[in-house]
Amino acid sequence: MEKSLVIIPTYNEKENIKNIINAVLKQSFHPDVLIVDDNSPDGTSSIVKEMMGNNKRIKMILREKKLGLGTAYIDGFKWGLKDNYEYFFEMDADFSHNPDDLERIYNELKYYDVVIGSRYIKGISVQNWPLSRILLSYFANLYTRFLTGLKIKDITAGFVGYKREILEKIPLERIKSDGYGFQIEIKYNASMKKAKIKEIPIVFIDRRSGYSKMSKGIIVKAFFLVLKIGMKRFYNR
Numbered sequence: 571m572e573k574s575l576v577i578i579p580t581y582n583e584k585e586n587i588k589n590i591i592n593a594v595l596k597q598s599f600h601p602d603v604l605i606v607d608d609n610s611p612d613g614t615s616s617i618v619k620e621m622m623g624n625n626k627r628i629k630m631i632l633r634e635k636k637l638g639l640g641t642a643y644i645d646g647f648k649w650g651l652k653d654n655y656e657y658f659f660e661m662d663a664d665f666s667h668n669p670d671d672l673e674r675i676y677n678e679l680k681y682y683d684v685v686i687g688s689r690y691i692k693g694i695s696v697q698n699w700p701l702s703r704i705l706l707s708y709f710a711n712l713y714t715r716f717l718t719g720l721k722i723k724d725i726t727a728g729f730v731g732y733k734r735e736i737l738e739k740i741p742l743e744r745i746k747s748d749g750y751g752f753q754i755e756i757k758y759n760a761s762m763k764k765a766k767i768k769e770i771p772i773v774f775i776d777r778r779s780g781y782s783k784m785s786k787g788i789i790v791k792a793f794f795l796v797l798k799i800g801m802k803r804f805y806n807r
Contacts, residue, residue, distance in 0.1 A: 572656040574601040574676065579642035582612045583663040588621065593669035594661075595627060599676045601659065604629045604649065606642040639728075640752030644742050651737060658732045667729040671772050675731040678768050683736040684760050686722065687729030688769035698776035710750070710792070717800030718758055723769055725757055726750045726792075732760070739763040750792035758799060 576594050580587060587605070594603050607615045607630060615632050622628045631645055643660055650658055657679050661667045671687055678685040689695050690711060696704055707726065714725045730753075740759045747755045761767065 571599060572676075572679075573654065574599060574657040574659065575604055575646070575650040575653075575655040576601045576659040576661060576672065577604045577606060577643060577646035577650070578661060578663050579639050579646075580605055580607045580610060580614050580618075580663050581636055582610045582614060584610070584612045584614045584617055586663050586665060587614050587617050590663050590665060590669065591618070591621060591628060593665075594672065595625065597669065597672050597676075599673060600627075601657075601672065601676075602627045602629060602655075604631065604646050606631045606633065606646050608633050608636040608638075608642070638748040640745065640748040640755075643752065643756075644745060647732075647737050647742055651734065656734045658734070658737060660728055660730045660732075662728060666775055668772065668775070671729070671770075672731075674770055675729075678770060679731045679733055681766075682768040683733045683765035684757070684767045685731040686724060686727045686757075686767065686769045687772035688722075688724035688727055689772065689774045690723040691769045692771045695771060695773045696776075697773060699774075706789075710789075713793075714754055714796045717796050717803070718754070719803060720758060720761055722757060722761075722767060726753045728753055729772060729774075730757075736760050736763060736765045747791065747795055750789060751795045754792060754796060754799075 591603050594601060605618050618630050631649060647658060657676060659672060667687060675685045675687060694704060694708060711725050740763060745755050
């Protein structure tokens with residue numbers, strides 16, 4: 571069974587952290603869990619440290635300040651590559667991604683380099699979002715597909731599995747984006763490295779507790795990142 575690592579970035583997730591870690595650990599393919607915490611003032615890291623004392627499959631990177639989701643995943647990937655993990659998974663801490671879907675992503679990684687838990691492969695599979703946010707996300711994906719040339723339905727998805735081999739080909743140190751921008755940039759880089767990419771349908775459920783960390787600034791940065799990629803494609807033809 572391939573050595574697997576589920577990477578979960580956290581900032582003020584004390585309401586969710588214990589339950590999400592336990593839900594991941596119960597998966598039948600026995601993944602380890604790596605929490606990347608940005609020094610949460612609510613004590614998230616203290617809960618993780620306590621759990622680590624009882625289970626060696628729980629790991630943590632504790633960073634000094636809030637550095638964002640993109641760098642959290644990059645740090646997690648680099649940590650896991652050094653420790654010889656074969657399969658890597660991105661997921662949120664708030665149960666918007668169903669941990670039981672990890673098994674389905676794991677099974678597909680046997681045949682593909684990147685496996686995406688997609689909200690849009692079968693229509694729109696999102697719960698608890700207002701119509702405005704559904705439309706924003708859906709049309710953002712259309713805009714991104716048009717400019718990047720990627721054939722992925724859910725390019726901004728944050729529930730993703732990667733094989734070690736494709737992460738080793740991607741210049742992780744060059745990826746500086748956050749939020750939506752990070753998800754777009756890393757998938758674009760994987761595609762440029764000829765990754766075999768598969769989307770599987772999931773149902774995305776907006777966070778059960780806590781608050782969303784998505785901001786207008788992250789959305790604006792993603793917009794201009796995609797525009798930059800599109801211009802490069804156009805002028806390099």
